[in-house]
Amino acid sequence: MAIIIDQEQKLITLHTKNTTYQMGVGNYGQLLHLYYGKRLTGDMRYLLTYYDRGFSGNPYEAECDKTYSMDALPQEYPCFGNGDFRSPAFILKNADGSYCADLRFVSCEICEGKYRIPGLPAAYDETGTESETLKVYLEDKPSGVQVTLLYGIFAELDIITRAVQITNRGQEAVHIEKAASAVLDFMTGEFDVIHFHGRHGMERILERTPVEHGNQVFGSRRGSSSHQQNPFVMLAGKQTGEDAGECYGCMLLYSGNFKAEAEKDQYEQTRLVMGLSDEMFSWKLEPGETFDTPETAFSYSANGFSTLSWNLHRLIRSHICRSAYRDTKRPVLINNWEATYFDFTGEKIIEIAKQAAELGVEMLVLDDGWFGKRDDDLAGLGDWTVNEKKLGMPLSQVAEKIRGLGMKFGIWIEPEMVCEDSDLYREHPDWAFTIPGRKPVRARYQLVLDYSRKEVVDGIFAQIAKVLDDTKADYVKMDMNRHLTDIWSKTAAEQNQGAILHRYVLGVYDFLERLHERYPDLLIEGCSGGGGRFDAGMLYYTPQIWCSDNTDAVERIKIQYGTSFAYPSCTVGSHVSAVPNHQTGRMTELATRAAVAMAGSFGYELDLNLLTEEEKEQVREQIKNYHRFEMLIRQGRYYRLTDVWQKKEYAAWEYCRPDGSEALVTVVTLDTQCNPATEYVKLRGLGEDKKYRVEVVGMQTGGENGQRINGTPNSVEPEYYTGAQLVHAGLPVPRLGNEYKSWQVYVKEV
Structure with a gap:
């Protein structure tokens, strides 16, 4: 089972394939967060420590016990007014005008399948067999407000979704002044927070900074999720990279104003809050009414950003997107x-x-x-x-x-x-x-x-x-x-x-x-x-x-790089546009524009009647190649082979079948030099003991299917390559003659 409830110990454990999430009821009824990370067993309450903290208040029931304080304990859904001075998830304005809530545990239950949220998007389970739902009921007795914490567990995907229902069971109207969708409290750990900022025409730029004492707030007050910030953030260990290290992703399924808050408190604990922005937000809740927050989706990876991205990509492809075209090929279009x-x-x-x-x-x-x-x-x-x-x-x-x-x-x-x-x-x-x-x-x-x-x-x-x-x-x-x-x-x-x-x-x-x-x-x-x-x-x-109004292929590489951390290629609208580019004035050859546009839902945004006959033949070839590789691009694992903000010589990315049977690699040169060093691109996701044929895809200028891999006449090219060769030694990137040239290779198991 994905959800285990120990009624006697008041302990709740959520398991996915590779992760564990645990919470427990404290001495006075507050719901405490105990653990989220690599899968394990056991009661994690031993991690809680109790000390007399100066200027940290205590629940009234604690009497002379000064060691129990909400200002220091990790919580599932912290509220304003109960002695916790960190960023709250919930602020309630009561009928008497007071701002206070003190949520205590009432009960919990397990439901089959995935919960839904009226009027709001939420991850779904079509069969009802791929998920479970946990409902945890909390109550603020003086106001009669009930808060239901919803957890959706997609065990095979290593995904846990969260949302909140707030119901007024009292006799008078109250106002919700803040209602976040979820909180993650960490007792230990040094984290970086990663968010994706930008502007119109240059969206989702990755920025990584240490979580510092005080609040770091990312969000939108523009009425939509915005070009300036994206409702997806990550927490990562200091050394975490693409293939190693711990990281957590938090994605909000919402298209309006939002707020993400990362905070390190006075005891070096980290809190992440995600949900609706509380600026210009005040929701009057009459007796008997319920307010639903948007949903968040969490995932944890012990193996770096790539695994985290795959988890989120699978969730979006199969459990968020809804369309007759969800699992089938989409038409190549011209706008x-x-x-x-x-x-x-x-x-x-x-x-x-x-x-x-x-x-x-x-x-x-x-x-x-x-x-x-x-x-x-x-x-x-x-x-x-x-x-x-x-x-x-x-x-x-x-x-x-x-x-x-x-x-x-x-x-x-x-x-x-x-x-x-x-x-x-x-x-x-x-x-x-x-x-x-x-x-x-x-x-x-x-x-x-x-x-x-x-x-x-x-x-x-x-x-x-x-x-x-x-x-x-x-x-x-x-x-x-x-x-x-x-x-x-x-x-x-x-x-x-x-x-x-x-x-x-x-x-x-x-x-x-x-x-x-x-x-x-x-x-x-x-x-x-x-x-x-x-x-x-x-x-x-x-x-x-x-993906962006900026259709310049070189700029799009950067935009699509940031987008890929949370969102799969099948969601990215990307077209081949005219040159000089209408946004930047850059001249980029047709082959490169197509290679970059293939990393999304492929199409054209130009007057095809103005192309030369040679360019028209290239378009025919590009469309054939896109159809050939479309399902690999849409369903394969996405690898960021280079960091486009750090690697200046070229950008490279890869799509690989989960079973390692085939892969498509794209390289675009970003800089040109006199007498340059040879660059090598190392592939990922292949079976090291498997044998592969490598084919150059004839999409680049002058390229033909089957041309030499490294472009040099005297080199020795084997009949096939082992996965170990391609992963650990890589392939030499041929000298393509100028910046903004593309090179694509298709790797197939033999």
Whole structure:
């Protein structure tokens, strides 16, 4: 069993394949955290120490015992007001205005399968046989508030999920001022905290710093998870690297404001708190009502970051993403945006589709500009009716002609936004977030619709559903191109303003769930100015997300590197774009752009009609190779063979079958030198006693399948290589002649 409850000892142990998580009830009823790490057996309460700590208070029941203090003991769900002065997970404002809670253990139970959370994304277990649920009931008796801690155990994946339900069983309304999803308290250990910061066009940059005394806070107050921070953090030992050392991952399944806090206390203990941001958050909870927090997913690895990433990748691929395309191949697409921007007609789109179909592209996606009075950023958002005058025909006719070419058809939408120059805003100005008596903050000439209101979600969904019904669209790219300001809702009489930001996210999830239910075969790609809402919460509804608006291949290597620590390649939207690159001006050859884009859901974002015949032949070859390796890329273990922020000469990554039977390695040169030293790339994941053939994939410029591995005419190349050779000695990287060149090799067991 994954969950063991010792009722007599009041000890709860959770086991996964390789890890153990344990908690126990303290002397006065508080639920204490005892251990999370490598799998073991035994009662871990011996780790607890009790001393008289100066200026650390004691529970009233302890009487003269000064050694028992919540200010020093590790806890499962610490609350504000019980003598713990560290970062709390739970702050309760009582009916009398006091800020206090003192949660005590009541009971616990085991349930089959995985719990669900109403209105929120959560990891799921389709069969009900791959997981178990633990429910732990805590209570603050004076207020009558019950807190239920939920634990989902995916034993084979080494994953433990956590969420919290807060129910008011008292007689008066209370306010929740903070409700984190989970806490990890460590009694020992020196940790680094790793988070992923960035900006629009350069998301998820890894930053590693020691956990210091005091609070280190990472989060978003932008109304979405944001380009600036990602709701995924890690704690790692000082020497932990890709293949060795202890590390913990904490991922929040949520797409709005969040807060992650890492803290070292006065006794050198470390606490990690993850959940909703408590800024502009205050949730009124009437008697009988329940509030649900978003879910977190935890994983532990004793063998470095690679294993931690695999655990999270498997969880996301099989237990978070939901789509008819989850386990099957996805169409190679072309998006018209960087080819046309707003300047297109129906015939021009069809011409792009014709050329794409000839080259093997399987779907055309019509981006921004097909609706309303939408010829630039100034107008049209909110009016989701087809602009037939601009297209010169009904959109359904465009879709029909594209399907006649043997392709699928998709469209772009931005349903959370409205332009002031739109029929919708003129009819319903109160549907947008604005504060009475103040001029709103504009961004991209648009305002944000108040998705905390059901009638707003209903109105927008009805418009978009009509277009999807008419066109029978196969794909939707759902964008969000500004963050939230001027947070004020007309419905303030019905809900306090401190609840609006969370209710907004619930409204977005409601919209997406309706799409999922009404169009079960629809492939939805998330987007927020690229990677501004790249989180596990969105992946529950959109199985792939546009990784970044920055399509420069060299920049994308860095962005995709950081993304890979938590998110699998199948979730990464990545395209071959035009050069000079529209964001950086960099010139990168077509082969390299394709090699980098293969590390995701492959597609093109350029006018294929402008390519030379030689380049068109390369496109045909690229699509064939992507189809050849797609399932290996999507389902294989991902290895970061180089640290792109440390290794300056080249970047390398690998996909390998879990059984070590095949692998695909990609190398891109980042620098060029006169008379350089030879570089060697060492593969991983292969069976050392196995034999392999190594094939150069003909995707690089001038490359042909079967060309020499190291590119030098006098070298000796064996008929086959052993796994030990490839793992410990590696392969020499040939001199490719310049920076930004690519080299791919396919390794197959013989």
